[in-house]
Amino acid sequence: MTAYEKPRLDMAEVEGILNNHFGTKAVGVKPQEGGNLSSVFSFTCNGIEGIIKFSDLEGAYETERYVSNLLNNQGISYAKCLGEGKVGPLAYSIMERIHGSNLVEYTTEEKRAQLPELMDILTRMNHVTVGPTSGYGWIKPTGDGTYPTWKDYMIAVFAEDQTGNFWEGWYDLFRSTCLEKDVFEELYSRLMDFSAYNEPHRHLIHGDFHPWNILSDGRRITGIIDGNFAYGDFLVDLAILKVHMGEFDIIQAYLDHQEQAGITIPDFKERLIGAYYFKGMDGLRFYAKMGWKDAYYYNRDFLLNLTR
Known part of the structure; x- marks a missing residue:
């Protein structure tokens, strides 16, 4: 492939x-x-x-x-x-067009100064009122999710039989790229174990919340772009942001903001690990398909070393 x-x-x-x-x-x-x-x-x-x-x-x-x-x-x-x-x-x-440049383009100090605002935007986005909609996973034009449960969504995301989308025939990656089947199966088993913690939570998820999809003028966040929106556990967005902004203590900044906002997050650690596996596994096959070996092996080692 x-x-x-x-x-x-x-x-x-x-x-x-x-x-x-x-x-x-x-x-x-x-x-x-x-x-x-x-x-x-x-x-x-x-x-x-x-x-x-x-x-x-x-x-x-x-x-x-x-x-x-x-x-x-x-x-x-x-x-x-x-x-x-x-x-x-x-x-x-x-x-x-939203004015500003990708957050990734700014200096470490400029990004650090915008972390409180970024945590606020992430929290408000994940807690928008979604109205009388139903379902989990990818959002349909009607506003409903595509699957009846979070677990159904996860199974569909990593199913071998995919037709007419970006992942059609993706099992070929096990034969033609650096994607390792034994590693993927191990991580999939862990994902299923942790999914019980993510399952009960249904919120709006951006799905691709990283500094390339966050715009800034250098002093403040001007807007968000290019989501892969779904319904599910909002800690998926935090997991994505943490992986892509590893130079900061994103998790502590997030928890500090939740405390200030009076928001309690049950099973936080277990849900975050489940989110890491979910997005990380998707990242593994994406990096393999794109030929980005360094990103693949970095992400692979991060996932394999996750502990409670």
């Missing part, structure tokens, strides 16, 4: 799609860095600065509008959805 390559478009194609969508000319179209699965471009049209993302993956962007409205209506600065559509095999999503 070869590494995934996101769609490639030239400026003229992107301009044509934007012009057709808005019925007027878009200007200043420029490719943007980042986005492992989407090709991203910035533009200006009718005085609005926007971003357009393209993907060839099934179901891409189907819930962008729902989640964008949900978060912005409850005071969380997430990119506002301006439109969506399809062009041939590609889906596209048009979002209002």
